[in-house]
Amino acid sequence: GQQVMQIPQYQHVQEGEDFTTYCNSSTTLSNIQWYKQRPGGHPVFLIQLVKSGEVKKQKRLTFQFGEAKKNSSLHITATQTTDVGTYFCAVISNSGYALNFGKGTSLLVTP
Amino acid sequence: DGGITQSPKYLFRKEGQNVTLSCEQNLNHDAMYWYRQDPGQGLRLIYYSQIVNDFQKGDIAEGYSVSREKKESFPLTVTSAQKNPTAFYLCATNLGTSGTYNEQFFGPGTRLTVL
Numbered sequence: 001g002q003q004v005m006q007i008p009q010y011q012h013v014q015e016g017e018d019f020t021t022y023c024n025s026s027t028t029l030s031n032i033q034w035y036k037q038r039p040g041g042h043p044v045f046l047i048q049l050v051k052s053g054e055v056k057k058q059k060r061l062t063f064q065f066g067e068a069k070k071n072s073s074l075h076i077t078a079t080q081t082t083d084v085g086t087y088f089c090a091v092i093s094n095s096g097y098a099l100n101f102g103k104g105t106s107l108l109v110t111p
Numbered sequence: 112d113g114g115i116t117q118s119p120k121y122l123f124r125k126e127g128q129n130v131t132l133s134c135e136q137n138l139n140h141d142a143m144y145w146y147r148q149d150p151g152q153g154l155r156l157i158y159y160s161q162i163v164n165d166f167q168k169g170d171i172a173e174g175y176s177v178s179r180e181k182k183e184s185f186p187l188t189v190t191s192a193q194k195n196p197t198a199f200y201l202c203a204t205n206l207g208t209s210g211t212y213n214e215q216f217f218g219p220g221t222r223l224t225v226l
Contacts, residue, residue, distance in 0.1 A: 009151065033214065042201055043154070045214035088153060090215075097161055098144060098169065099215060103153035 002029055002091040006102030013109055019076040021105035023089035030092055032072045033099065034063060038085040046074075046087075079109045114138040115218035117202050122223045124189075124196075132187045132221045134202030142205035143185035144215065147171060147198045154201065160185055189223065197225045 004023045013019055023032065031050045035043040047056055049065035049072060056063045062075045076083055086106045090099040115136045124130045134143065142161050146154040156169030160179040174193025179185050189196045202218040 006153075035215075042217040042220050043215075044217070048214065093156070095167065097142065097167075098156050098159050100156075101146075101154040103151065 002027055002093065003100055004029075004032075004089055004091050004102045006089055006105055008105055009103065010106050011108070013079050013107070015081060015109050015111045016078050019079050019083070019107055020073055021087050021089075021107075022071065022073050023102050024071045025091065026070070028069050029072075030069075032065060033090045034072075034074055035088045035090060035101075036085050037088065037104070041085075043088060076107075079107070081109050081111055083107060084109050115202060115204060115216060117200075117218040117221050119221060120219065122221055124223065124225055126225055127191045129188055129190050130196075130223065132189065132200055132202075132223070134185045134187065134218055135183055136185075136202075136204050136216075136218075137183065138204055138216065139182070140204035140206050140216070141182070143179070144203040144205070145169075145175075145177065145185070145187045146201040146203065148201060148220075149198050157187065157200075196223055198223060 004025050006023050033048045034046040037043045047063050052069050053067045054065040060077045064073045086104040088104045089102045093100045118133045144159040145157040148154050155171050157175050158177040160166035166177050166179050176188045199222050201220045203215040205215050206213045
């Protein structure tokens with residue numbers, strides 16, 4: 001089924017620095033979703049991208065879907081300590097009824 | 112999210128025992144899922160169900176069993192055949208049977224430790 005590789009696995013930044021995580025696939029994706037999981041918590045849906053070249057913004061977060069629909073990125077501008085957590089991308093599995101998650105990027109922000 | 116309950120939050124069991132994890136939802140969602148999360152592994156799909164009395168194996172179903180007798184409930188049994196059961200277990204729901212184009216809602220999770 002559709003699988004994604006997510007990089008980097010970990011990222012440690014100073015508060016105020018930017019952060020980007022990437023999801024890459026060898027096949028064309030129908031769509032991609034992004035989730036955030038705070039330490040000790042559960043994943044929470046952030047956004048879904050469907051269209052080629054799509055860019056969506058949520059305050060300091062910018063999500064992009066590549067023109068070829070084989071990659072996606074999440075960029076955080078001027079990180080804050082509240083951004084700490086693990087960010088996952090997810091794509092539809094072969095069955096069409098479940099999601100395959102990337103391994104996630106864990107973000108640590110130090111003040 | 113707020114409409115999915117998982118109990119208990121922490122669970123300890125002795126090796127060789129079966130244990131059942133509860134997942135209840137009041138979101139009226141058709142689809143329900145069980146994931147396992149290990150450090151550095153992301154979320155891996157154990158089982159999913161699109162409708163009552165029907166369910167399918169995910170990528171790592173060996174050593175697990177489920178039932179879906181009611182729309183609201185999707186319990187997961189971790190059997191003694193599961194060789195490495197210590198993990199964080201997450202239940203999720205989705206709005207409809209074709210709902211992978213919709214967001215998944217996750218419960219708070221159950222952390223299972225085998226002693």
